[in-house]
Amino acid sequence: MWNLSAPWWEFVLRGLIVYGSLLVLLRLSGKRQIGQLTSLDLVLLLVLSNAVQNAMNAGDNSVTAGLILAVTLVGANLVLAWLSWCSRRFENVVEGRPQVLIHDGMVFGDVMKRAFVTRDDLHKALRHAGCERVADVHFAILENDGTISVLIKKDVPPPPPDAAGSLWRAPINQDTDAPV
Structure with missing residues (x-):
């Protein structure tokens, strides 16, 4: 349960390689994939996580290996967040620009x-x-x-909401309840 099948540094290196590779792949896939998760995107993320699991843990299912990988991934994420905070150029590379x-x-x-x-x-x-x-x-x-x-635009008055609160429905004639 606690014994590692490989040296601890190998798990750190494997975790960093997989983390960096997935970061690049997701960055190249575009912003839409990150902000607007569709069912296809969710399936992709689930399958990706399963696909890279053995690449990170080298078949070692020990608790120690899992903890080393968890600390490595969280640490890598914190380092990238800190570097993004320190450097606007680095932030643009990692996160892109609006x-x-x-x-x-x-x-x-x-x-x-x-x-x-x-x-x-x-x-x-x-x-x-x-x-x-x-x-x-x-x-x-x-x-x-x-x-x-x-x-x-500032000069555009806000439209009056209809009874249902939708802006895209046809106006209702109040006398007949039929669309105008």
């Missing part, structure tokens, strides 16, 4: 394509921000965590 998807009503399709952001994802973020039209958007920014921040 990307402008819309500026003054103009949608940047090439940026959306590179970031794997669909029009449905963008429209969902606009609805959450209470925006009815793309033309009303001053900025829509894909943040480092995969969320989309929306800033509505």
